[in-house]
Amino acid sequence: xxxxxxxxxxxxxxxxxxxxxxxxxxxxxxxxxxxxxxxxxxxxxxxxxxxxxxxxxxxxxxxxxxxxxxxxxxxxxxxxxxxx
Amino acid sequence: xxxxxxxxxxxxxxxxxxxxxxxxxxxxxxxxxxxxxxxxxxxxxxxxxxxxxxxxxxxxxxxxxxxxxxxxxxxxxxxxxxxxxxxxxxxxxxxxxxxxxxxxxxxxxxxxxxxxxxxxxxxxxxxxxxxxxxxxxxxxxxxxxxxxxxxxxxxxxxxxxxxxxxxxxxxxxxxxxxxxxxxxxxxxxxxxxxxxxxxxxxxxxxxxxxxxxxxxxxxxxxxxxxxxxxxxxxxxxxxxxxxxxxxxxxxxxxxxxxxxxxxxxxxxxxxxxxxxxxxxxxxxxxxxxxxxxxxxxxxxxxxxxxxxxxxxxxxxxxxxxxxxxxxxxxxxxxxxxxxxxxxxxxxxxxxxxxxxxxxxxxxxxxxxxxxxxxxxxxxxxxxxxxxxxxxxxxxxxxxxxxxxxxxxxxxxxxxxxxxxxxxxx
Numbered sequence: 001x002x003x004x005x006x007x008x009x010x011x012x013x014x015x016x017x018x019x020x021x022x023x024x025x026x027x028x029x030x031x032x033x034x035x036x037x038x039x040x041x042x043x044x045x046x047x048x049x050x051x052x053x054x055x056x057x058x059x060x061x062x063x064x065x066x067x068x069x070x071x072x073x074x075x076x077x078x079x080x081x082x083x084x
Numbered sequence: 085x086x087x088x089x090x091x092x093x094x095x096x097x098x099x100x101x102x103x104x105x106x107x108x109x110x111x112x113x114x115x116x117x118x119x120x121x122x123x124x125x126x127x128x129x130x131x132x133x134x135x136x137x138x139x140x141x142x143x144x145x146x147x148x149x150x151x152x153x154x155x156x157x158x159x160x161x162x163x164x165x166x167x168x169x170x171x172x173x174x175x176x177x178x179x180x181x182x183x184x185x186x187x188x189x190x191x192x193x194x195x196x197x198x199x200x201x202x203x204x205x206x207x208x209x210x211x212x213x214x215x216x217x218x219x220x221x222x223x224x225x226x227x228x229x230x231x232x233x234x235x236x237x238x239x240x241x242x243x244x245x246x247x248x249x250x251x252x253x254x255x256x257x258x259x260x261x262x263x264x265x266x267x268x269x270x271x272x273x274x275x276x277x278x279x280x281x282x283x284x285x286x287x288x289x290x291x292x293x294x295x296x297x298x299x300x301x302x303x304x305x306x307x308x309x310x311x312x313x314x315x316x317x318x319x320x321x322x323x324x325x326x327x328x329x330x331x332x333x334x335x336x337x338x339x340x341x342x343x344x345x346x347x348x349x350x351x352x353x354x355x356x357x358x359x360x361x362x363x364x365x366x367x368x369x370x371x372x373x374x375x376x377x378x379x380x381x382x383x384x385x386x387x388x389x390x391x392x393x394x395x396x397x398x399x400x401x402x403x404x405x406x407x408x409x410x411x412x413x414x415x416x417x418x419x420x421x422x423x424x425x426x427x428x429x430x431x432x433x434x435x436x437x438x439x440x441x442x443x444x445x446x447x448x449x450x451x452x453x454x455x456x457x458x459x460x461x462x463x464x465x466x467x468x469x470x471x472x473x474x475x476x477x478x479x480x481x482x483x484x485x486x487x488x489x490x491x492x493x494x495x496x497x498x499x500x501x502x503x504x505x506x507x508x509x
Contacts, residue, residue: 016151042219046154049216061215 001081003029006074013050017043032069044068055081089265090505092339093175093327095167095276096441099135099320099428102143103170108445110427111453112478116304117428118318127283131295133303135320135429136281137163147237155218158198163323163434164230164278165237168192171325172238172274176339180239187333189242189270191260192231192325193253193277195433198224199284230278242270250492251393252350253277254324254436258500259348261328271333274325279434281321292362294397295319307430308457309394309423310404310465310474317395320429324437326444341505343447346485347380348500349373359495363399366406369497373410373489376499382485384411387419387501389452391443391488394423395430401464403491408468418469419487426456436490436498443486447504450482 001009011027018024019038023031033039039047048059048067057080059067067073094104099117101107110117117135124132139162144153147166156162168190172179177188201224205217223229228246235244243264249256254277261273279285289295296316299306307318334341351372353365377384390407394400400423407421408414424439425431431438446453452475461471489499 016154043151045219049218052216 003074006077007070009054010070010073013054014039014047017047027070029071029074030069034068051077057081057084086266087268088331089262089328089345090331090334091326091342091345091444092329092334093171093173093177094342094441094444095170095174095325096438097137097139097163097167097322098438099137099322102137102139102166104174104445107441108449111424111442111445112451114454114456114478115427116307116456117320118303118306120300120303124283125300129283129290130293130297131290131316131318132300133306133318134281134286135318135322135431137322139166155220156224157201157204158224158229158280159200159282159321160194160197160278160280160323161224161230161233163321164192164194164276165233167276167278167323167325168234168274169237171276171327175327175329176337177327179237184239184241186241187271188238188240188274189244189264190231190234190240190274191243191245191247191257192234192274193247193257193433194227194230195248195250195253195279196285197227197229197280199280200282201225203284234274238274240274242273248433249496249498250494251430251432251435252490252492252496252498253433254438254440255488255490255498255500256350257437258326258328258345258440259350259498262345262348265328265330272327272329274327276323276325276437277434278323279321279432286319289319296396305457307396307426309396309426309455310400310462311458312460312462314396314398314400314462317397317425318429320425320431322428322431322434322438324434324439324441326437326440342444344503344505346382346501346503347376348498349375349379350498351375352497353495355495361495362493364491364497365495366402368495369403369406369491370410372497372499373407373487376487376501380501382501384413386485387411387487388483389446389486390419390421391439391486392421392423393489393491395425396423401462401468404465404468414468416470418473420452420473420475421469422453422455422475424453426458436488439490440488440500440502443488443502447483447486447502450480452479452481452483454478
């Protein structure tokens with residue numbers, strides 16, 4: 001899966017939770033889930049569950065804590081996919 | 085100086101009507117909201133009938149965001165928020181996304197919250213999937229879920245809380261909000277209560293054999309308060325909401341005033357002298373009614389209509405006797421008496437609120453709704469009051485003062501007096 005495809009899948013996953021449309025439209029690797037997309041921090045666990053379902057991976061608590069931006073999410077997904 | 089408290093908004097989600105217009109039409113015409121539910125039958129319930137409000141997906145989307153509806157499975161919160169927001173808007177108040185209103189709060193009761201969501205969570209949890217519960221299990225299953233949702237939707241900045249006193253919850257919530265405004269602690273209180281629907285809430289009652297098993301083939305005839313053939317209550321669900329407001333605030337806003345909350349009383353029989361977890365201490369019930377009348381500072385003879393608790397169990401004649409003793413009125417001098425439960429079943433924690441909404445509608449519109457399925461009035465009731473005190477077809481009638489009471493498990497009682505609004509009281 002290339003970077004653009006991965007960003008597109010992530011974009012679909014976070015869509016229900018975002019509260020800043022403009023930041024969402026311009027979503028890129030540097031987008032932060034909380035500061036830019038204004039996702040409620042409680043919803044981050046839902047984003048992670050949806051990522052797990054989409055990619056059929058399991059994200060442990062440690063990785064979860066780091067998953068605060070598109071870039072970190074991509075890195076974690078790629079690592080977990082590689083481990084499969 | 086104590087504040088006068090008036091009702092400026094109403095909302096209702098009932099098995100026989102959602103929204104004030106539909107509900108008014110339903111109670112006026114004796115429309116039953118009780119249906120047969122295959123799900124109850126499939127689970128071997130003795131009583132397979134119940135009252136569940138009809139809410140479409142489109143209706144849900146008018147009140148909740150897509151995000152709020154994601155993994156949402158709490159029918160009580162759904163009903164409570166619809167009724168609560170309707171009452172708020174009905175009072176002419178706006179929904180403001182930016183500001184907090186520190187003068188407005190809510191006391192919105194329930195018995196238990198999100199039982200279906202809780203069930204989902206328990207299955208996942210027992211499957212060692214606690215990490216996959218998602219973020220909303222707490223908000224949907226905490227008792228105060230409904231007041232928390234409403235507080236956020238409306239930006240309430242005064243007290244935001246949930247009360248719980250079994251089947252007297254709704255009437256108690258009204259009195260708690262009333263006290264708060266009366267004492268100058270809030271200008272507006274959204275008060276009411278809600279109850280989940282379905283087997284996981286109703287099962288415990290079915291197990292106690294207190295719900296009727298005789299009307300699975302004739303659901304609309306199942307709820308028979310005050311009748312000789314009453315054979316247990318029919319479970320219901322939904323929510324009722326009232327926007328209570330200080331008279332000053334209501335006049336200042338030029339709001340429509342439905343009526344006035346004159347006063348009331350809340351007590352318990354202490355599960356003594358005949359009172360138990362499930363049965364009322366008659367002395368306490370009578371005392372609650374007498375105290376409510378004293379608190380409202382009215383004469384018992386001025387009560388035009390009683391909206392009773394009257395669930396359609398064998399205890400209905402006892403309730404009538406308590407009213408007779410407390411009011412010192414009987415036979416032909418007894419006020420009109422009705423049971424809204426004949427049409428919607430016993431909506432448990434939501435009962436007091438939905439039935440109070442029904443009472444206020446009748447006060448405002450000037451009619452008495454029928455008590456259906458009461459063609460064979462119980463002989464013990466007829467020893468106490470005249471048969472024509474129970475209305476079978478609605479009548480137009482100017483009403484000035486209505487007494488509403490609710491009683492609940494734990495031997496708890498609540499009684500409130502609603503009066504037609506007059507500027508000089």
